Amino acid sequence: MTDASAATIQLFDMWRKQLEESTQAWTRLVSQAPAPPPDPMAFWRPVLNQGLEQWARMFAQTPASPDLVTQWKQFLDQWIEAWSRVLGQAMNTEVFAQLMGRSLEGWLTAQAPFKKAGEQALEQAVTTLNLASRSQLTAVAKQIVELEERLERVEDGVQAILRRLDHKERA
């Protein structure tokens, strides 16, 4: 158990080191290249290469057993957890909230005329076909809900009267 957790910590350290190195490699790549590289894989190659090299070194040093698969699973869990924490921190900022608010605002601005036009077109189409429109059906459903509510109020009133009569009779 202790060996497994030590190995996991070691793996996690390796991953962290790998991430730091790849970030440095990316920074170098981005600062050196004046124009976007023609090879789309160029951006990801440093991280892929380093990742594969780390794994190759590890596989070469350790006898390959299913324990390694378990360690790999733990490594992935920690990797996901680390990303989750990083993303959580990024999203828990005023800047992100502001950005999200603006995106939503933009989406709503774009959505409103489309929604209205779509509803109007549908309304016209079903009216031409002599069918009940969505708004008419919704209005009927609302009336049924209101009717149900009124019936309940009457039911409540009758029950209150019955309770009072019952109390009087007992008294």
Place this chain on the structure above:
Amino acid sequence: MGQERFADVVERFTNGFAAGAAAASPETVKQWQEELDRNVRRLTNLGKLATAGEPRTGQTPRQEIYKRNKSRLYRYASSRRHRTPILFVPNLGISRPYIFDLLPGGSFVEHMTREGFDFYLLDWGVFGPEDNDLTFEDCVVKILPRMARKVLESSGAEELTVLGYCMGAPLSASFVASHPEIPVKNFINMAGPIDFSKIGLFGLWLDRRYFDVDRFVDTLGAVPADLVKAGFKLLKPTMDLSTNLNLWWNLWNDKYVEGFTALNKWANEYVAFPGEFFRQWVRDFYQGNKLFRGELVFGGRPVRLGEIRCPVFVVGAKEDYIAPPACVRALIDAVGSREKDYTELPGGHISLIAGRGAALHCWPKVSGWLAPHS
């Protein structure tokens, strides 16, 4: 390094692996055979998963006691050893309530009924455009008092316990605080947000500086299920990745797959919010924190948490990022009850009440607290 061919790196990787494999012992070979067997079972279950039908959820026997528009009140079969019935109030919108009765052996409802509680569940239902005018206030003033009376009528009891989960907790706390004529014997809050100044990510995203709830509701009318889903997925973007990784890891285990299928069905079935309900929920709770501040007035009645004087039990989840423990715990200091208890359990918002952890930690705690109070 950047100029090196990708194939060369793969070749070096393969060579390294081969060197390691050469040192394999008989024990390692046996372990690999077991691993292979697991993988065969994984593939078999993957096939089953792809072709399986709908899982049978909500199997605890129940009876519909009352219905109002989309909402239903269900009473579950039990030995009813305890006199005080429980009215369970879950969240409105977001998700369906069968999570509380997911599968036999993994159901909160089943646990409570087996413990002898007379258990009632309020299913708010799935709302349509005709319900867009339904408000939070309507739920507190019109629906909940009626449901509570129906519980008392059908059980023949003189008092009831109100148990609110998630949004059901502020809903039912508002109801209990503003309806002293309803005889509530106990109130339980499970992972229900109370102090919205400590609500976390959702609180920041829905802050009035960044989120115009009026424009949102006026444009859309209601909050569609897809938007609700997007909001919750964004809260934990790596959730799907870890869920699928864990599924693959446990795919050899039939029991896990059975639970996953049911839970996955529930996790992908989001429910829309009625527009006016959402407007009031965001404006008065997330943006105004009016429940905690005692500034709400529903149906002409002030809603003051200090008016809750019955025994109160509050359960928070340590890793809850929807209703963090601090915002749930706030109820303890706000109520006027003499007897009040708080417990913080391991797990998240959902795993607090559903799953193996819940059966181990949460359900016995709730039933254990409630039994002498019922």
